[in-house]
Amino acid sequence: MKTLILYSSKHHGNTEKVARAMGEESGAAVRKLSDIRPEDLDGFDLVGFGSGINGFDVYPDLTALVSGMPDRKGQKAFVFSTCASNKDFTGKFRTLLAEKRFDVVGEFHCKGLWTPLFFKIRTGHPDEQDLMNARAFIRNLIQ
Numbered sequence: 001m002k003t004l005i006l007y008s009s010k011h012h013g014n015t016e017k018v019a020r021a022m023g024e025e026s027g028a029a030v031r032k033l034s035d036i037r038p039e040d041l042d043g044f045d046l047v048g049f050g051s052g053i054n055g056f057d058v059y060p061d062l063t064a065l066v067s068g069m070p071d072r073k074g075q076k077a078f079v080f081s082t083c084a085s086n087k088d089f090t091g092k093f094r095t096l097l098a099e100k101r102f103d104v105v106g107e108f109h110c111k112g113l114w115t116p117l118f119f120k121i122r123t124g125h126p127d128e129q130d131l132m133n134a135r136a137f138i139r140n141l142i143q
């Protein structure tokens, strides 16, 4: 399955770590979002969209990229995110993917280090277990 993994990772590289683990496990192409144009998704069977969370949503550049895309005609997609909480904040983004007629076949979320002011929250995340979970997720998805 020809797979492309895109990520927007702005603060601590947390989401990039997850993207790279998934890429190593699956042999997928891994690209940062700023290097991607909408037409670069053409020809892939599966596209993964990864982001950190800012204000209970994915990063605006990820939303902007998908908003500017033409109809995807059932192209398969999955979503992954890292954030300070255990919650999933990608619901709005997944609705946008569905509006663009991506077929969303999976989602993965794990904790990521956050350093608001002088605090440190979720230190060490994503950790080895998080990355093992990410590898297992994509293995199962592709099988």
Ligand SMILES: Cc1cc2nc3c(=O)[nH]c(=O)nc-3n(C[C@H](O)[C@H](O)[C@H](O)COP(=O)(O)O)c2cc1C
Residues within 6 Å of the ligand: 008, 009, 010, 011, 012, 013, 014, 015, 016, 051, 052, 053, 054, 055, 056, 057, 082, 083, 084, 085, 086, 111, 112, 113, 114, 115
């Ligand atoms: C300005 C800002 C806002 C954030 N808002 C949230 C939030 O609403 N919920 C949450 O769980 N984490 C929030 N976080 C934590 C990040 O989502 C977390 O650190 C994430 O792993 C960063 O990913 P990155 O290193 O790939 O950019 C926020 C972080 C920053 C810097």
